[in-house]
Amino acid sequence: xxxxxxxxxxxxxxxxxxxxxxxxxxxxxxxxxxxxxxxxxxxxxxxxxxxxxxxxxxxxxxxxxxxxxxxxxxxxxxxxxxxxxxxxxxxxxxxxxxxxxxxxxxxxxxxxxxxxxxxxxxxxxxxxxxxxxxxxxxxxxxxxxxxxxxxxxxxxxxxxxxxxxxxxxxxxxxxxxxxxxxxxxxxxxxxxxxxxxxxxxxxxxxxxxxxxxxxxxxxxxxxxxxxxxxxxxxxxxxxxxxxxxxxxxxxxxxxxxxxxxxxxxxxxxxxxxxxxxxxxxxxxxxxxxxxxxxxxxxxxxxxxxxxxxxxxxxxxxxxxxxxxxxxxxxxxxxxxxxxxxxxxxxxxxxxxxxxxxxxxxxxxxxxxxxxxxxxxxxxxxxxxxxxxxxxxxxxxxxxxxxxxxxxxxxxxxxxxx
Amino acid sequence: xxxxxxxxxxxxxxxxxxxxxxxxxxxxxxxxxxxxxxxxxxxxxxxxxxxxxxxxxxxxxxxxxxxxxxxxxxxxxxxxxxxxxxxxxxxxxxxxxxxxxxxxxxxxxxxxxxxxxxxxxxxxxxxxxxxxxxxxxxxxxxxxxxxxxxxxxxxxxxxxxxxxxxxxxxxxxxxxxxxxxxxxxxxxxxxxxxxxxxxxxxxxxxxxxxxxxxxxxxxxxxxxxxxxxxxxxxxxxxxxxxxxxxxxxxxxxxxxxxxxxxxxxxxxxxxxxxxxxxxxxxxxxxxxxxxxxxxxxxxxxxxxxxxxxxxxxxxxxxxxxxxxxxxxxxxxxxxxxxxxxxxxxxxxxxxxxxxxxxxxxxxxxxxxxxxxxxxxxxxxxxxxxxxxxxxxxxxxxxxxxxxxxxxxxxxxxxxxx
Numbered sequence: 082x083x084x085x086x087x088x089x090x091x092x093x094x095x096x097x098x099x100x101x102x103x104x105x106x107x108x109x110x111x112x113x114x115x116x117x118x119x120x121x122x123x124x125x126x127x128x129x130x131x132x133x134x135x136x137x138x139x140x141x142x143x144x145x146x147x148x149x150x151x152x153x154x155x156x157x158x159x160x161x162x163x164x165x166x167x168x169x170x171x172x173x174x175x176x177x178x179x180x181x182x183x184x185x186x187x188x189x190x191x192x193x194x195x196x197x198x199x200x201x202x203x204x205x206x207x208x209x210x211x212x213x214x215x216x217x218x219x220x221x222x223x224x225x226x227x228x229x230x231x232x233x234x235x236x237x238x239x240x241x242x243x244x245x246x247x248x249x250x251x252x253x254x255x256x257x258x259x260x261x262x263x264x265x266x267x268x269x270x271x272x273x274x275x276x277x278x279x280x281x282x283x284x285x286x287x288x289x290x291x292x293x294x295x296x297x298x299x300x301x302x303x304x305x306x307x308x309x310x311x312x313x314x315x316x317x318x319x320x321x322x323x324x325x326x327x328x329x330x331x332x333x334x335x336x337x338x339x340x341x342x343x344x345x346x347x348x349x350x351x352x353x354x355x356x357x358x359x360x361x362x363x364x365x366x367x368x369x370x371x372x373x374x375x376x377x378x379x380x381x382x383x384x385x386x387x388x389x390x391x392x393x394x395x396x397x398x399x400x401x402x403x404x405x406x407x408x409x410x411x412x413x414x415x416x417x418x419x420x421x422x423x424x425x426x427x428x429x430x431x432x433x434x435x436x437x438x439x440x441x442x443x444x445x446x447x448x449x450x451x452x453x454x455x456x457x458x459x460x461x462x463x464x465x466x467x468x469x470x471x472x473x474x475x476x477x478x479x480x481x482x483x484x485x486x487x488x489x490x491x492x493x494x495x496x497x498x
Numbered sequence: 499x500x501x502x503x504x505x506x507x508x509x510x511x512x513x514x515x516x517x518x519x520x521x522x523x524x525x526x527x528x529x530x531x532x533x534x535x536x537x538x539x540x541x542x543x544x545x546x547x548x549x550x551x552x553x554x555x556x557x558x559x560x561x562x563x564x565x566x567x568x569x570x571x572x573x574x575x576x577x578x579x580x581x582x583x584x585x586x587x588x589x590x591x592x593x594x595x596x597x598x599x600x601x602x603x604x605x606x607x608x609x610x611x612x613x614x615x616x617x618x619x620x621x622x623x624x625x626x627x628x629x630x631x632x633x634x635x636x637x638x639x640x641x642x643x644x645x646x647x648x649x650x651x652x653x654x655x656x657x658x659x660x661x662x663x664x665x666x667x668x669x670x671x672x673x674x675x676x677x678x679x680x681x682x683x684x685x686x687x688x689x690x691x692x693x694x695x696x697x698x699x700x701x702x703x704x705x706x707x708x709x710x711x712x713x714x715x716x717x718x719x720x721x722x723x724x725x726x727x728x729x730x731x732x733x734x735x736x737x738x739x740x741x742x743x744x745x746x747x748x749x750x751x752x753x754x755x756x757x758x759x760x761x762x763x764x765x766x767x768x769x770x771x772x773x774x775x776x777x778x779x780x781x782x783x784x785x786x787x788x789x790x791x792x793x794x795x796x797x798x799x800x801x802x803x804x805x806x807x808x809x810x811x812x813x814x815x816x817x818x819x820x821x822x823x824x825x826x827x828x829x830x831x832x833x834x835x836x837x838x839x840x841x842x843x844x845x846x847x848x849x850x851x852x853x854x855x856x857x858x859x860x861x862x863x864x865x866x867x868x869x870x871x872x873x874x875x876x877x878x879x880x881x882x883x884x885x886x887x888x889x890x891x892x893x894x895x896x897x898x899x900x901x902x903x904x905x906x907x908x909x910x911x912x913x914x915x
Contacts, residue, residue, distance in 0.1 A: 083544045084600040087585050090540035092598050094605055098536045113846055116866075116876025119515045123507035123631050124541065124617065125561075127500045144542075145564040147583055149621055159581055165582065166564055168504050181509050183501040188511055194876065200541065204566055214540050227879055229859045236863065241886050313773050361659045397499045428531055442646045443761050446653065449533075458609065459533025462644055473607050 089205060089213030096478065097142045100419055101216075102243050103428040104107035105198055106411065108218060109313065111241040115233070117194040122177040124170055124200060131169045134176045135366040135393065142203040144170040144213075164221050170202035174219050175393065175406060176366070182223050182404075183397035194233075198411070212412060217389075221406035223394065228341055231371050231389070235345045238385055239353050242375065247414055249378035251354050252345065255361035256338050256371050257388070262331035263323065263359065267304035267312065275366070277301065277309075282362035289313045313360075319355050346452040367393045373407065380417050415421035430457035433491045434471075438463055445485040456480070456491070505632030506622060513895065515834055518633075519749075520845040522615055523664050525635055525826065528658040532650070533569075534611040534637050539594040541587055541617060548586045551593045552783045552810065559620040561587040579756050587619035591636050592784070592810065592823060597822065599640050608641035615828070629829060637805075638823035640811065644885035647757055648788050648806070650761045655802055659792065664831055666795035668771050669762065672778035673755050673788050674805070679748035680740065680776065684729070692720065696725075699779035706730045711736030730777075737774050758788065784810045790816040797834050802826045847874035848897035850908045851888075855880055862902040873897065873908070 088091050093101060109119065131143050145166035150155055156164045171177050174197040182193065197219045207209040220237060222230040235252055242250055260281075261274045269277055280295045287295070292313060296306045312326070320339050324332060338357060345355040363372045363386060372388035387407035394402040433456045437445030442460075449458045463484070464470045471482060474494070481491035503509050510518060533792055548560050562583035565573055573581045588594050591614040599610065612637045622628040637654060639647040659667055677698075678691045686694055699713045703713070709730060713723045729743070738754050741749060755774060762772040773913060780789045780803060789805035804824035811819040850873045854862030859877075866875045880901070881887045888915065891911070898908035 082547050082600075083595070084597055084814050084891070086540050086597075086601070087544055088540050090542055092540070092601055093538040094602060095535035095537055101538070102536060107848050113874050114870045116511035116849075116851075116874060119519060120512055121508075121510040121515050121518070123509070125504050125507055125631060127504055130499050133499060144585075146587075147562040149563050157764075162574055169565075180501055180503075183499075184503070184509055185511060190887075190894055192878070202542075214542060223881070227856055229856060229877075229879060232859050232863070233877060274612050318886060345858055348863055370515060397501050401504075434533075437643055442649055443764055445763055446649070447890075454530045457530050457533060460646075460650060461609070462642070462646060470607075477607055 087213075088207040089211070090212075090376075097419065098424075099428055101415055104411070104415060104418065105216075105218070107244045109196065109198060111244050112196045112220055112237060115237040115240065117196045117237070119196040120178075120199070121160070121183065122171075122174075122181050122197070124202070125396065126177060126180070127169045127172050128166050128169045130176065130180060131171070134396075135362070137364060138173055139203060140417060142205060143172055144202050144204050146170070159413065165169065167323065169305040171294065172203050173201050174199060174217050174408075175221070175365075175390070178219070178221055178223075179394045179397055179404070182394055182402065186398070192230070193223045195219075195221050197221075216411040216415075217404055218411040220405060220408075223404045224402055226391075226403040227369075228337055230405050231341050231373070232344055232348070234387065234405060235242065235341070235355065235373060236348050238375065238387075238407045238409060239349065241409060242385070242414075243352060244413065245418065247377065247384065247417065249353070250375050251356060251378060253356055253358040253361050253374045253376065254338060254342055254371065255347075255358055255367050255373075256334050258370055259323070259327065259331060259334045260359060260362065262327040263312070264309070265307075266327055267308040268302050269309075269323040270302075273299070273301055278362050279364075281313075281360070282364060284313065284360060285334055285348040318357075318359050323357075323359055336372070363388055365390075371405065381440070382413065384413050384417070414453045430455070430461065432457045433480055434459050434461050435485055436461050436467065436482065437485040438453045438464045441485060448483070448485055452483070452491070479498075499711075503517070505624040506628070508629070508631075508795045510534075511835050514836065516845055518700060518832055521828070521832060521835065522635070524661045525658045526613065528639055529613045529654060530616075532654040533659065534613045535652070536615070537595075537598060538616065538752055539588075539591075539598050539614070539811075541619070542543065542585045543588050543597070545583050547588045547593065551689075551813075552591070553589055554781060554783045556589040556620060559622060560589055561619050561621050564568040566815045586667060588863060589620050590809070590824075591616060591634050592620050592638075595636070595640075595731055595823075596640055596811045596814055596821070599811055599819065603815070609647070612636075612638050614638075615913060617676065621745075621910070625673070625832075633828040635826040635828040636823055637825075638702070638821060641819055643808075643820040645754055645788075647822045648672060648682065648758050648762055649765070649802065652790060653765050653827060655792065655804075656828060659802070660769060662831065664801065665797075665799065666770070667792050667794060669786065670754060670778050670791045670793065671759055671762075672775055672790075673751050674785050675787055676740070676744065676748060676751045676755060677779065679744040679751065680729070681726070682706065684725040685719050686726075687719075689717055692714070695779050696781075698777070701730065701777060701779060722899070725848065735776050739778055740774075742794045755788070780805055788822065794834070799830065801830050801834070803856040820841060829904065831906065847872070849874045849876065849895065850897055851876050851878050851891055851899040852902055853878050853880045853899065854902040856903060863902070865902055869900070869908070 146168040146453045201217050202214055264274055264277055280292055284292055292312045293306055320335050324335055342355050361374055367390040368388040369391045370389035374383045375385035377384050389405040391403045394404055435449045439462050449460050452458045481493040483491050509582055555790055558696040563585040565584045575735055618634050619631055681694055697709055710723055710727045737752050741752055759772050778791055785808040786808045787806035791800045792802035794801050806822040808820045849890040852866045852875055856879050866877050869875045900908050
C-alpha cells in the first residue's frame with residue numbers, strides 16, 4: 082500500500098488544519114455578516130456540463146470519472162474512448178454556481194448573494210505551487226446589473242482580508258469592455274480582441290517586446306501593434322487619460338469604473354487603496370465587464386480576483402442573468418500566513434493535557450471536564466517517560482498540563498506563564 | 499447544459515447549509531474540547547490503496563478516475579480495461595486515516611486522537627436515503643490498546659450528540675471476539691465465523707427463522723444452527739448470562755466489556771444509557787474487538803457506530819498499530835433535525851435587510867456596518883414592490899429590515915418582536 086498522498090494533493094497536519102480552519106471560519110463570518118449566504122454544491126458534475134463550459138485552459142485539466150457497469154462495458158465495446166466518463170470533478174466553483182442558480186432559482190430571493198468555500202480539482206502537472214486539489218473561496222451576486230454589486234464585493238472581500246490580517250493590499254480595477262474599446266481604437270479587428278487580451282495578460286512574463294512580437298506573429302495589423310506598443314511603453318494611465326484612447330460611446334464605461342473606484346476608496350477608510358489598472362486582464366473567458374484583482378503589497382502575485390460574467394448563467398437558463406463574483410485565493414493566503422510562523426496564537430481553546438493512571442479514568446475524566454470550556458483538554462494515560470512526553474506536547478503548541486492526583490490547576494509550559 | 503445535480507448528490511439551499519454548518523461546528527467544538535485534533539486528507543486516493551483495502555461491499559462502489567494523456571492512451575492500446583483508472587474517490591475516512599498515520603507518524607504525538615469531518619463517495623444505485631456524496635464525521639484514537647480509548651470515544655461522541663440536541667439515545671456495546679467465542683462454543687467452525695456474523699447481522703431484516711434458514715443453506719452444522727436458534731430466540735442477554743455461553747479464556751473479554759459499560763454509565767450522569775447487546779455485529783470487515791453503535795430512542799436506525807480495528811494500519815506500516823474509532827452518521831442526524839423543522843433558531847447572526855436607493859450606496863453601506871456584529875446585514879437596492887419583497891424575506895427567516903433614510907433601528911418582522 083502507498084503511504085503518500087496522490088501527487089498534487091496534501092495531508093494536513095493538526096497544526097496546519099488549525100490555521101486553515103481558522104482562516105475559513107474568519108472569512109465565512111465576514112461574508113455572513115455582510116449578507117451573503119453559504120451554499121454547498123457537489124464536487125462531481127455531469128461531464129458534458131464541464132466539457133461545454135467556458136473554462137479556457139481548465140477544460141484540459143478535468144479529472145474524469147469512469148462509467149460503471151453496463152454503461153462502461155458498452156462504451157468499451159463500442160470503442161468510443163471519448164465516452165468512457167459520465168462525470169467529472171469540478172475545476173472551479175463558478176460553473177457549479179451557475180448550474181445551482183438555474184436548478185434552484187424558484188427558491189432563491191434575488192439578487193442572490195452566495196458564499197462558496199470548497200474544494201476544486203485540476204489535473205495539473207504536479208509542480209511547486211500548483212495543486213490538484215485545493216480550496217476556493219468565492220462570493221457572487223446573481224441577478225443584478227447594478228454597479229453597487231461591484232462595490233459590495235470589493236468592500237466585503239477587503240473586509241475578509243483585513244480580518245485575517247494578511248497585511249497591506251491594493252485592489253486593482255478594470256473593465257473588459259474598456260480594454261477592448263482601447264484595442265478597437267488602435268485598429269485591432271473585433272475578432273482579434275480576445276486573443277490580444279490573452280497575449281497582453283502575459284506582459285509580466287514576456288515583457289513589452291514579447292507582447293509586440295507575439296501580436297505580429299498572430300498577423301495583427303502592424304499599425305495597431307505599433308500604437309499598442311507605444312501604449313504599453315507609456316505604462317500606467319489615469320482614467321482621465323484613458324478617455325483619449327476610446328471612442329465617445331465608451332466614455333460611460335470610464336465613468337462607471339471611476340464611480341466604482343471613488344466610492345470604494347471612500348469606503349475603505351484608508352485601510353486599502355482601490356486603483357485603476359488598464360493592464361489588468363484576468364484569464365477566464367467568461368468575463369464580460371468589470372474585472373478586479375487584489376495584490377498584496379508584501380507578497381508577489383494576486384491574492385484575490387474576480388469580475389462580471391453576465392453570459393454564463395444563460396447557458397443553463399436560456400435567458401441572461403447578470404452575475405459578478407470575487408474569489409479569494411485561499412491556498413495563496415494560507416501559504417503566506419503559514420510562512421509567517423503563525424503558531425498556535427489562540428485560534429482555538431488553549432490546549433492542556435491531563436495525565437492519569439490507567440485505572441483512574443473515570444475520576445480523571447471528571448477532573449478533565451472541569452477544565453473544558455476554558456481549555457481544550459486531552460486525556461493521556463501517564464507515559465513512562467513523562468518529562469520527554471511533556472517536551473513533545475510543548476513542541477505541538479500545548480499550553481500546559483495537569484498530573485491527575487498531583488495538580489489542582491494546570492502547570493503552564495515554557496514561557497507562556 | 500443539465501441544471502440538476504448528478505444522481506445521488508445534492509445542491510444545498512442557504513437554509514439547509516445553515517443547519518449543516520451549525521451541526522458540524524457544534525460537533526467539531528465538542529471534539530476539540532475533548533482533546534481530539536482536526537485533520538484533513540485528500541478526497542482522491544491511489545486506486546490500488548482503495549482496491550486492496552478491506553472495505554467489504556464498498557469496494558464495488560468506488561468511483562474511479564480515468565488516467566490522462568499518454569498513460570490513458572497506453573492502457574487503451576494495451577486493451578487493459580481494468581487499468582484505465584489510476585485514482586479513485588475515497589469510500590470512507592478510515593482508510594485515508596490509516597494511510598495518513600503511516601505517512602505522518604514521525605510528526606504525531608501518540609496516542610494520536612484525530613477528528614475527520616469530510617466528504618466520502620459511493621457509487622450506490624441512487625435510491626432514497628442512499629447518497630453518492632455524503633459527509634462522515636469520525637473520531638479515532640491510534641496507538642493505544644487501552645480500553646480507556648473506548649471510554650473516551652463513547653463519552654465524547656455522546657457529548658457531541660447531546661450538544662446538537664438529537665433527543666434520547668442509547669449506546670450499545672459488544673465485542674467481535676466475544677460474539678465469535680459464543681459461536682465457537684455452539685459448534686460453528688473457525689472458518690465459518692465471519693459469514694455467520696454477516697448472516698446474524700441481518701436478524702432485524704430477515705428474522706430468526708431467516709437467519710436459521712440461511713445458515714443451514716450455507717452448510718453449517720445442524721447442531722450448531724439449532725443451538726444458535728435457541729440463543730437467538732431467547733433474545734437479550736446480560737453479560738453475566740453470556741459467560742455461560744463462552745469458554746473460560748473468553749471470560750476476560752466479558753470483564754473488559756463490563757468495565758467499559760459500567761464506567762461509561764457512571765460518566766453519562768443519566769443523560770444516556772450504555773448497554774450490552776450480543777446481537778450487535780457491525781458490517782465492516784476490519785473490526786477486531788469492541789464494537790459500538792448509538793441508536794436514537796425516537797428515530798429508527800443507528801445514528802453513530804464504530805469499533806476497534808487493530809489490523810488496518812499495519813497494512814501500511816508493516817507493524818500493527820492498535821486503533822479504535824467512532825463515527826457519527828452525519829446525514830442521518832441532519833435528516834432527523836431538518837425534519838424537526840429547525841428553522842433559523844439563531845444558529846448564526848439574526849439577519850436583517852437594509853433597503854437603499856441605488857445612488858445612496860456609500861451612505862447606506864456605513865449605516866449597514868453600524869448594525870453588523872449584532873446582525874448579519876444584507877444590503878438590497880430598494881425593489882419596486884417593497885412589501886412583496888419583505889414577505890419573501892420573512893419566509894427566508896429574516897429577523898427584520900431597515901429602509902435607509904426612514905428607519906434608525908430595524909423593524910422586526912412577523913411575530914419575532
